[in-house]
Amino acid sequence: MELDALDDRALVARTQDGNRDAFCTLVERYQERVLNLVYRRLNDRDLAYDVAQEVFFKAYRALSRFKGDSAFYTWLFRITVNETISARRKQMRHDRAGSLDQAGQDGEKRQDPPDSSFDPSAEAERLDEQTMVQKAIANLDEDLSQVILLRDIDGRSYQEISAILQIPLGSVKSRIHRGRQHLKESLSKVIEQSQ
């Protein structure tokens, strides 16, 4: 049976039995989501790669202790959140002076080149907007950014977010609300321009 066709639970069981390829399938299944979650918070692509790899590596090391009480992705995203918090703290300690601005440029300069049909000024504006949004997310408080990322970047339901972060459903709702209020203030210029 193709590994790709197996669900997470089966792949986890096979990994626990020593099947390396089963874990590789899990990595391929979740790598993009994990990477984007980390990147949106850290706003540094290279660092995000490293942290995302660390997430999977730690997951592998801890997989023998994973008893299947929750869904694999819930468990994996919990590791992701914890690793991101840890990386973010280090990032803030080491790059306190202007790291976010630099990281914002990093995200900007690595955008794929536009094709010839693009209007350069519109493209520049779009990139500016994206950079501002990215920076606004990166500047959110930790507890607010987690829920915003899980909801708006990864598309998790409130129930799933509650399970991942292990907080009550009401807290998820209020944090999402407060996070959006902060973003609304930070992005007021962008919003005005788009009106």
Place this chain on the structure above:
Amino acid sequence: MSLNERLQADISAHIDGELPSEQAEKLEAHVAKTPVAKQEEEDLRRVVSQVRALEPIKTPRDFAAGVMTRVDDLVAARAARAMRPHRRRRRPPDPFAQDPFAQDAFAGDPDQGPDGFGPDPMCAPYAEDISAALDSELTPDEEAKLYRHLQACGSCRALQRHLFEVSDLVQALPRISTPLGFMTKITDRLDAERLEETRANLRIHHERRVWLTRLGRLAQAACFLLVAGGALALTTPDEQSLAGFDRKVASSARSQRPAESRGRWAKKGSDRLAAKSPSSPVVADLQGKYDAQAVELETHAMGPARSEARKIFSLHAAKIEREVGGDKDGVGYELRVAANKVDDLRDALSRSGKLETPKAEAEKLTQVHTEYDQVLLKNGFVLVGVATQRNDGTYLIKVGDQEYVVDKADIAQIDEANTTRRLKIVLRQRD
């Protein structure tokens, strides 16, 4: 007019479709007739759309490969750990009887047998094999047999996982750094063995060595003259000359112990040595250098480092004392061992920040150490220092704070000095 926070939260949740239908209908009705609420909803929708419009970054092609490389490394590291000798231990018959963690590993398994090895007594030998497999002690056939069993036996798989966990936990324990003196104790033992070997050789070749030593001294003197003359012809005026080195070696043989600055414990050792010291200028010179290093260390070493240094010198003073009056080569060897230990200790202390030796003093110590080598080696002219090849084919050799320029043709051999981590340059005798 501003909206209350609860209403804002409801609007946010409504955008996400997370409000119950009845509550959603009420909210929609309220928003429709309240311009401020309507504005709030529009603003929040724009925020959400801005965030969701962020372009996802693509995972690099080698991302999963990178993760799996680390996973493979981990697996290999586990295997390597298991390859270490002496790992295999015979486990007691019921190893998990007192281990609540292990019992927990089998908790809830209705098939679990009372012995902790699975439902079937036949599993017991496999439990032994699982442990052995962790240590890579199974033959391929045994491994294959175990693997087949593991595929069919859930409790043994659980045991395997548990043993891996225990191994991981043990590996994850914080490592403690070796205490100061740990290496010294090891090198002491090694040195003692090496010394015994040297003594045995010395006894065997004693008669022969007496003559060789005399001849060697003559050869050394001739070599000094030849090399010094050659080096003088080769060196430029602003460089140190080998003639200077000759003088330094000659003066080292006459050097006196630094009596006034000698420390208490260093003095004790050297005084005992002096009381029985033979009249040999070589031993006298070594004794002086030994004292100099002892004083240096006593001056700079502090706390445990000082105590450690004291132990070293006490130990070696006792050894030297035993040797005095006996074989002079043995005495020289002991002194040299002591010097090397001091050197190593000083390095270790410097690295640990417990000894801050000023650069000039460090160089002085290095020079002292080098002079040991000069005096002790009888069969040829040897420099121990850092050699750098120059464009003109000569070598610039730094020994302590001295620099010598030596023609390549005069170098018979360049070795890494065993005990000093520097280069040993053996100069060729000129015809």
